[in-house]
Structure formats: C-alpha cells, structure tokens
Amino acid sequence: MFFKTNKTQKTQEISALEKKAESLSAAQEKIARAVFNADGYCIYADGAFNALHKDGHLIDTHLLDFIIFEDEAAIDTRNTFALGAQSAGLPLAVEDGIQNVSYFDKSRSANNPELTFPTKLLFQSIKGKNGKNYTIMSLPDSDYNADIPDNIVQLIDAQGGTSTENESFIEDAGLSKQDISIFLNMSHELMAIIRPDGRVRDINHTIQRNLGYTTKQLEAINFIDLIHPEDRAHVHTILRSILNESADEENGIATHGEIIFFETRITARDGETLWTEWKVQNTESGLYTVGRDMTDAKRHEDELIRHQTQLSEAQEIGQMGHWRWDIGQNSISWSDELYRIFGVSQDKFCPSLDSVNSLLQRRDVGRMMQAFQRAMIEKNNYEMEFAIILPNKQERSLKLQGRCEMDNHGDVCALFGVIQDVTERTNYERDLRNAKESAERAYAAKSQFLANMSHELRTPLNAIIGFSEMIQRQLLGPIGTEKYLDYIVGIRESGEHLLDLISDILDMSKMEAGKYELDLEDLNIAKIVRLAVHMMEGKASDAGVKMQLNINDEDASLQADRRAILQVMLNLLSNAVKFTEEDGEIHVACEADAEYIRIVVSDTGIGIPADKINDITNPFEQAAAHDTRSHEGSGLGLAITKELIELHNGALRIESEYGQGTTVSFTIPVKHEAQE
Numbered sequence: 001m002f003f004k005t006n007k008t009q010k011t012q013e014i015s016a017l018e019k020k021a022e023s024l025s026a027a028q029e030k031i032a033r034a035v036f037n038a039d040g041y042c043i044y045a046d047g048a049f050n051a052l053h054k055d056g057h058l059i060d061t062h063l064l065d066f067i068i069f070e071d072e073a074a075i076d077t078r079n080t081f082a083l084g085a086q087s088a089g090l091p092l093a094v095e096d097g098i099q100n101v102s103y104f105d106k107s108r109s110a111n112n113p114e115l116t117f118p119t120k121l122l123f124q125s126i127k128g129k130n131g132k133n134y135t136i137m138s139l140p141d142s143d144y145n146a147d148i149p150d151n152i153v154q155l156i157d158a159q160g161g162t163s164t165e166n167e168s169f170i171e172d173a174g175l176s177k178q179d180i181s182i183f184l185n186m187s188h189e190l191m192a193i194i195r196p197d198g199r200v201r202d203i204n205h206t207i208q209r210n211l212g213y214t215t216k217q218l219e220a221i222n223f224i225d226l227i228h229p230e231d232r233a234h235v236h237t238i239l240r241s242i243l244n245e246s247a248d249e250e251n252g253i254a255t256h257g258e259i260i261f262f263e264t265r266i267t268a269r270d271g272e273t274l275w276t277e278w279k280v281q282n283t284e285s286g287l288y289t290v291g292r293d294m295t296d297a298k299r300h301e302d303e304l305i306r307h308q309t310q311l312s313e314a315q316e317i318g319q320m321g322h323w324r325w326d327i328g329q330n331s332i333s334w335s336d337e338l339y340r341i342f343g344v345s346q347d348k349f350c351p352s353l354d355s356v357n358s359l360l361q362r363r364d365v366g367r368m369m370q371a372f373q374r375a376m377i378e379k380n381n382y383e384m385e386f387a388i389i390l391p392n393k394q395e396r397s398l399k400l401q402g403r404c405e406m407d408n409h410g411d412v413c414a415l416f417g418v419i420q421d422v423t424e425r426t427n428y429e430r431d432l433r434n435a436k437e438s439a440e441r442a443y444a445a446k447s448q449f450l451a452n453m454s455h456e457l458r459t460p461l462n463a464i465i466g467f468s469e470m471i472q473r474q475l476l477g478p479i480g481t482e483k484y485l486d487y488i489v490g491i492r493e494s495g496e497h498l499l500d501l502i503s504d505i506l507d508m509s510k511m512e513a514g515k516y517e518l519d520l521e522d523l524n525i526a527k528i529v530r531l532a533v534h535m536m537e538g539k540a541s542d543a544g545v546k547m548q549l550n551i552n553d554e555d556a557s558l559q560a561d562r563r564a565i566l567q568v569m570l571n572l573l574s575n576a577v578k579f580t581e582e583d584g585e586i587h588v589a590c591e592a593d594a595e596y597i598r599i600v601v602s603d604t605g606i607g608i609p610a611d612k613i614n615d616i617t618n619p620f621e622q623a624a625a626h627d628t629r630s631h632e633g634s635g636l637g638l639a640i641t642k643e644l645i646e647l648h649n650g651a652l653r654i655e656s657e658y659g660q661g662t663t664v665s666f667t668i669p670v671k672h673e674a675q676e
Contacts, residue, residue: 033138035152036063038093044152048139063094063137067121070100094123094135124148190276190291196243198222201286210293212269228265228273235264242282263294312336319421325353326414327376332356341398341421343390359388368400376412379404385422397426443512450509458506461499468492504636507567508619511643518561518647520672525597526554528562529590532569536577544582545603547573549589556592559672564644571637572601572664579662580605595670602663608656616654617642641666649673 032048045058102118124136126148136148184191184204193202200218208215211226227235242260259281266274275298278291312335321338332351339346342359349355357365364386375382383401390396402417468491470476471484479485510516533549540547576586584604591598608616619639642652650668 033136033152034058036135036137038132038134040064043134049137063135066103067137068102069094070102070118093125093133096123096125098122126153187290190278190289190293192223192289192291194223194239194287194289196286198224198239207291210268210274211266217269226266228267231264235262238262239280239287242280242287266291320418322416322418323351324414324416325372327412330354338419341396341419342388343392343394343396361387361389371400371402372415375402375404375415379406379412385426395423396421397423447509447512450505455506457502458499461495461502465492465495465499468495501636504640507640508636508643511640511647516643516647518564518672520559520561522557523560523562523565524554525556525558525560525565525592525599526551526590528565529569529588529599532566532573533588535570536573539574540577540586543577543580545577545580545584545586547586547588550587551590553590553592556590556597558597558668558670560648560668561644564647565668568641568644568666569599571641575637575664576601576603576605576662579603592670596667597670598665598667600663600665602661604661607658607660607662608654609658610656613654613656617652 032046034045034049035043037043040063042058042061042063050058098120099122100118101121103121119139122138124138126134126136128134136152181202181204184202185206187204188206189204190207190210191204192200192207195201199220199222203215203218207213207218211218213221224232224236224239238260259279261277261279263275263277266276268274273295275294276291277294278289281288319337319341321335321341323335323338324333330352332353334351336346338351339349342349342356344359357368360368367384368386371382371384374380381401381403383399385397385399387395387397399420399422400417401420402415404412405414405416407413468488471479471488472492479488507516529551530549533547537547573586573588580586580603586601586603589600591600617638619636638654645652645666645668648668649672650666652664652666654662654664656662
C-alpha cells in the first residue's frame with residue numbers, strides 16, 4: 001500500500017526533513033560520513049546519517065535506496081543499472097568528487113518527490129587490502145574538503161575478501177590446494193569450483209565417481225558441456241547471468257552474492273543421464289557449486305507418480321476414492337475420485353467434517369458420527385452404507401469402509417478408508433430381491449392353482465372310474481352289445497391314467513409349496529421292495545421283460561413314510577419297464593447296514609443321453625422326444641422321486657450309457673432327522 005498524505009502533512013514532513021538536514025550541516029567537531037562496499041551497501045554510518053533514515057539505522061541499506069543523482073553519468077553500474085531497480089544490489093562505482101543529489105527516505109517518499117530535499121555530498125573511493133573498492137560519502141564543511149580519517153581506513157582494511165586471488169587468503173589461513181581438495185572430498189555431494197571461463201578448477205571425488213571422468217578429463221571440459229543438450233541453453237543463461245552479475249527477472253535468477261538454486265540433467269561419460277540439483281554462488285575467483293545427484297530420487301518420484309496415476313485410474317474404474325481425517329482437525333483429505341462420487345467441484349468444495357455432513361441425508365449424519373466415535377473407542381475397523389442426493393437430485397448409494405491409525409502411544413490419531421459408489425449394486429440387489437419375491441408369489445400361485453385344479457379334476461374322475469368299473473363287471477345287468485365292453489375298458493384305463501397324472505401334479509405342487517408332510521413309521525424295507533416288485537411283475541411280463549430281486553437283509557428296517565417309499569419304488573420300476581425292450585432284464589437290489597439303506601434298480605433299456613442326465617429329474621423333463629413319444633408319462637416321475645428321497649434326507653444317483661441301459665440308486669438313512 002502506497003504512503004498517502006494531504007498537503008498539510010506533506011508540509012510537515014518537508015519541514016521535519018529540513019530540520020534534519022540543518023542538523024547534519026551544522027558545525028560539528030567531526031564530518032558526517034558513511035561507507036559503502038563495492039555492492040553499494042552501507043557498512044558504516046555515523047549518527048548524523050543514521051538520523052536521516054526512518055528507523056535510525058542505515059547499515060545494510062543500498063546507496064540508491066535513499067540517494068538520487070542529478071547527473072546519472074556520475075554513477076557506473078556496468079550498464080546494468082536503472083533507477084527503477086535501486087534495490088537490486090548490483091556493483092556500484094561513484095565518480096569521486098562533490099555530487100548534487102536528492103536525499104530521501106525510500107520507505108516514506110519513494111513515490112512522493114515532494115518529500116525529498118536537494119543537497120551536496122562528497123564521494124571518495126578507496127581500495128581496501130582485500131583488493132575491493134569502497135565508497136565514502138560525507139557532508140563536509142563549508143569548503144567541501146575532507147580528509148579520510150584513520151578510523152575509516154582501518155574499518156575498510158578490516159573487511160574480509162573473496163577475491164580470487166583468494167589464494168592469498170588461503171595462504172594467510174595456512175591452507176593449501178591439497179587442504180581444499182581434502183575438504184571437498186569429504187563431502188558426498190557434487191562439489192566443484194568453476195573458473196569464469198567455464199572450465200573446472202577444483203572438483204571432488206564424488207563428481208568423478210558419478211560422472212565417470214578423471215580429474216584431467218574434467219579440467220579440460222567446459223562445465224556447460226556436461227549439461228544435457230535439452231537443458232544446456234537454460235543453464236547457460238543462468239551461468240552467464242551470474243558471471244555478468246546481472247539480474248534476470250524473467251528467468252528468476254538471483255543477484256550477485258546470493259546463492260542460486262537450479263535443477264538440470266547431467267550427461268555422464270557413459271551416456272547415462274543424471275538428474276541433479278545445484279547451489280551456485282559467484283565470487284571473483286569463479287563459481288562455487290554444490291550439487292546433489294537426484295537420479296534415484298527422481299526415479300522414485302516418477303515411480304510414485306506412476307503408481308499414483310494407476311491408483312487414481314483404478315479408483316475411477318472401481319468408482320472408489322480414499323479419504324483421511326486427522327482426529328482433532330476439521331479438514332478431511334480426499335482423492336480426486338471422491339469429488340466425482342459426491343458430485344462436487346475440486347475448485348469450489350473444501351472437504352471437512354461440516355461440509356461433508358452437509359452432503360449427507362440427516363438420518364446418516366448421526367450414524368456416521370457414531371461409527372467414527374465407536375471406532376476411536378474400540379480401535380476397530382468399521383463400515384456403513386448411506387445415501388446422498390447429488391446436486392442434480394440423483395440419489396446415490398455409497399459404502400464407507402475405514403480403519404484406525406495409531407500413534408506411538410497406541411492411541412487413535414487418524415481415521416482413513418475408502419468410499420465406493422455401490423448404486424448399481426444396490427439397485428441390482430433390489431431388483432433381484434423384487435424379482436425373487438415376484439417369482440415366489442407366482443410359484444405359490446401356480447402351485448395353489450394346480451392343487452385346486454387337481455382336487456376339482458379328481459372328484460369327477462373317481463366317479464368315471466367307479467362307474468366304468470361297474471359297467472365292465474355288469475353289476476346292474478348285461479350289456480346288450482359286446483363291443484361296449486371294449487369301450488368301457490378303454491374309458492376305465494384312461495381315467496386311471498389321468499388320475500395318476502393328477503395325483504403326480506398334486507404331489508409335486510405340495511412339495512414345491514413345502515406342504516408335503518411325511519407320515520413316518522418303522523418299516524421293513526424288504527417287504528416294501530418285494531411288494532413293489534410284485535405289483536410291477538404283471539406289467540413287466542406283458543412287456544417281455546424279466547425282473548430279478550436281491551435283498552441282503554430281510555429284517556432291515558428304517559423310519560420312513562410307507563406310501564412315499566412305495567411310490568419311489570413304483571416310479572423307478574415303472575420307468576425301467578417302460579424303457580426296456582422285449583427280452584430285456586431289470587435287476588433290483590436292496591442293501592442295508594447300520595446307518596443306511598441303499599436300493600439299486602438297473603435295466604438293459606435304451607439308456608439316457610449324457611447331456612440329459614442332469615436335467616432328467618426336473619419337473620416335466622424327459623430324456624428326448626423321440627424316446628418318449630411312444631411311452632406314456634407326465635415327466636414328473638423322477639422329479640417326484642427325487643423330492644421324496646430328499647425329504648427322507650436321502651440322495652438319488654443316476655448312471656446311464658445311451659443304448660446300453662440305466663442304473664438308478666438311492667440311499668436313505670435308517671434314522672430320520674427332521675430338516676430345519
């Protein structure tokens with residue numbers, strides 16, 4: 001902010017400065033003096049000059065920060081100085097003699113010329129023992145003559161030097177070039193002294209080792225030739241600017257005397273590129289440089305960036321972002337993907353406890369805080385699902401999973417984890433659940449319909465079968481025409497077949513609805529098997545099929561439903577007879593031990609194709625149309641058989657080779673345990 005004042009204030013300021021000037025020019029025992037080094041900075045000022053400065057302290061202030069020369073030719077800044085860059089700290093030489101100047105306090109009047117006042121000052125140059133030039137500024141007596149007192153000369157001679165001729169300093173300090181070499185080689189950094197012409201003067205072993213050059217090879221190389229070709233122009237500009245002691249604002253280069261930092265690539269002797277960072281300081285003896293090989297760090301940085309990029313892409317693919325909250329802080333760190341998930345902009349949204357809570361639905365804010373508190377107390381992992389409403393009014397389902405980070409004392413210091421957009425999964429699960437419920441309702445309705453229809457059909461069929469049997473036996477009198485007897489037999493057999501089919505449908509619907517109940521009792525399995533074989537012998541005989549029975553234990557018993565076991569046996573035997581050609585054979589075996597009953601029915605029939613075996617026990621499934629077209633049946637026999645066996649906690653097994661025959665076996669535990 002620029003200094004502002006009104007006219008009255010300006011007058012007061014000018015008056016105050018004039019009084020200071022009067023005190024400066026008043027008769028004094030000593031002449032007011034200030035001394036400036038070659039860079040233009042004050043290294044000494046007496047009380048009179050200090051009084052003119054705002055804070056009463058002129059030391060380290062640049063001459064051109066408070067002096068304006070009427071004759072610009074009186075100053076020499078090696079053609080690099082401009083009045084607008086007075087604070088640049090560039091080397092400065094002032095022509096000896098009295099100069100007309102305007103004196104001002106930069107911090108108060110740099111933009112207010114009215115607050116400056118003209119005066120005459122005497123400038124004298126002197127060279128110190130270090131070989132550098134110094135400028136003495138004084139306000140002399142009326143004849144403007146002033147001798148340089150001894151104390152000023154002693155002050156200048158006491159100033160240290162960095163001239164190249166620094167070798168004198170080295171000698172005075174008792175140091176040799178070998179001492180310098182030993183010192184440089186103690187460092188693991190890249191250290192070198194570069195001559196003003198760019199050639200290497202001194203190097204340490206680290207540079208030789210890392211670059212693969214010998215000392216003589218490096219001393220014959222210009223330093224700029226070691227720079228990677230793509231970086232050479234930039235580094236050349238930096239070094240040239242340093243050596244020319246000029247300020248380069250565009251390239252961000254520091255001024256003379258300051259340490260300059262830059263990064264560049266170096267080409268080793270074997271062609272390998274090394275990433276390095278350098279600190280350089282200019283002296284009259286050359287450039288003092290300290291570098292660091294950052295190749296491994298750069299490689300690790302590139303690897304880290306690659307992993308971060310892959311992680312970011314993986315999170316985008318998985319619609320998942322990570323987060324971290326340091327306990328006690330309000331701010332939360334987010335990965336880029338979380339901004340997309342929550343539908344907010346990285347430029348406008350700053351994640352914090354308050355801002356994130358504002359994105360949640362009210363019912364979920366408390367749940368999340370409770371989850372965080374419980375995690376901090378129990379030091380356990382945690383997860384929860386919640387919903388948000390995006391700015392576009394779209395609802396999204398999110399899943400949070402988190403863990404605790406412990407400090408050195410075992411206390412929770414942070415919570416971190418991931419948040420995943422599970423909207424699609426949630427919608428899919430909801431649709432699947434609804435579809436399952438709809439299917440179950442439809443299945444139940446179908447089963448109920450079949451059960452009802454079966455009952456409705458069974459009643460008239462029983463009447464048809466009963467009346468046809470009475471007519472067949474001519475219980476109420478003879479039939480006039482013999483042909484009617486053949487018809488009535490067909491009616492009775494068709495009715496019985498239809499009744500069997502309806503009974504199967506009714507049983508299947510009860511099983512699917514879970515309403516089929518077993519009437520358990522202790523059964524002699526041998527008697528049940530013999531009864532079933534006896535009941536099917538007539539049908540087998542009519543088909544020209546032989547039946548053989550083998551029972552290893554006539555006294556074997558089990559807990560089972562008599563009607564269900566008999567139905568299983570009849571279904572298996574009926575299928576065997578149905579699909580076995582004339583002169584074929586059916587073998588029935590009953591095996592028993594202390595825990596299980598195993599019954600096997602095998603035939604030499606047409607067999608079942610391998611690709612049909614897994615489907616043959618499904619309701620209304622048959623092996624193939626061309627195999628079953630000539631054989632009556634509903635396709636429910638094996639399905640009912642499998643269900644009845646499983647209700648007894650048993651298992652059905654079917655083995656078949658197409659064209660060779662089929663073996664069906666089932667195993668039932670002797671003791672029945674109720675299913676949950």
